[in-house]
Amino acid sequence: MSLIDASRCLAKAVATLSFAPPVAFVYNPLDYAWKSHAAYLDRYGAAGKEAVFVGMNPGPFGMAQTGVPFGDVSMVRDWMGIEAPVAQPNATHPARPIEGFNCPRSEVSGTRLWGWARDRFGTPEAFFARFFVLNYCPLAFMESSGRNLTPDKLPAAERVPLEAICDEALRASIAHLKPEWVIGVGKFAEKRAQVALKGTDFDARRIGTILHPSPASPHANRGWAEAAEKQLLGMGIL
Numbered sequence: 001m002s003l004i005d006a007s008r009c010l011a012k013a014v015a016t017l018s019f020a021p022p023v024a025f026v027y028n029p030l031d032y033a034w035k036s037h038a039a040y041l042d043r044y045g046a047a048g049k050e051a052v053f054v055g056m057n058p059g060p061f062g063m064a065q066t067g068v069p070f071g072d073v074s075m076v077r078d079w080m081g082i083e084a085p086v087a088q089p090n091a092t093h094p095a096r097p098i099e100g101f102n103c104p105r106s107e108v109s110g111t112r113l114w115g116w117a118r119d120r121f122g123t124p125e126a127f128f129a130r131f132f133v134l135n136y137c138p139l140a141f142m143e144s145s146g147r148n149l150t151p152d153k154l155p156a157a158e159r160v161p162l163e164a165i166c167d168e169a170l171r172a173s174i175a176h177l178k179p180e181w182v183i184g185v186g187k188f189a190e191k192r193a194q195v196a197l198k199g200t201d202f203d204a205r206r207i208g209t210i211l212h213p214s215p216a217s218p219h220a221n222r223g224w225a226e227a228a229e230k231q232l233l234g235m236g237i238l
Helices: 003-014 034-044 073-080 108-121 124-128 156-177 187-197 224-234
Strands: 025-027 051-055 131-135 140-142 181-185 207-210
Touching: 003 034, 003 156, 034 073, 034 124, 051 156, 051 187, 073 108, 108 124, 108 224, 124 131, 131 156, 156 187, 181 187, 187 207, 207 224
Parallel strands: 051 131, 051 181, 181 207
Antiparallel strands: 025 140
């Protein structure tokens, strides 16, 4: 199954799910930002990667706006060379509008991750020849206040069926990309990769983790790129 097919199946499957309060709004950029998401997969998702980095889910000013994982607007448009029209979710929180590539806010996690890729490898072609980045869950969840709610905070009755769908999509993506390593960006993604890939041909010893670049992490704020680089070198990557 190609990445495009896996993403289409994932988008359709998660659209069948429902979520109760405190979830008030659900954004699915695989739907309304499909054009830029598909462009990312088509341009950079060739098989045969050294490592695939797996994030948790879309950030409000990253993938939720551009359809690209950790997709800060400037990094996606100016470094990756991807820009496409972005539509609207079925319902939007007034404090979290979808402005697509006109979004004026930066995604700190995205500027850190993609900024490292740019500074370390120079061109997107050089980075993506060896690596790829995807998100485990394609949905962004917001409470009525507009506060972000991560998938791990969902009640089990909602989280378990969502994880089953996302696990299947991750398996399909890894089967296509055929990486030597799967690297969780944060512990949640590492754990989900371990669960999803258990029983497959993928070597569980080659599932690792790096520090998440979120500004909510004190460690990341003290030099994320240096910390992530050290972790990758410790795994024999780079």
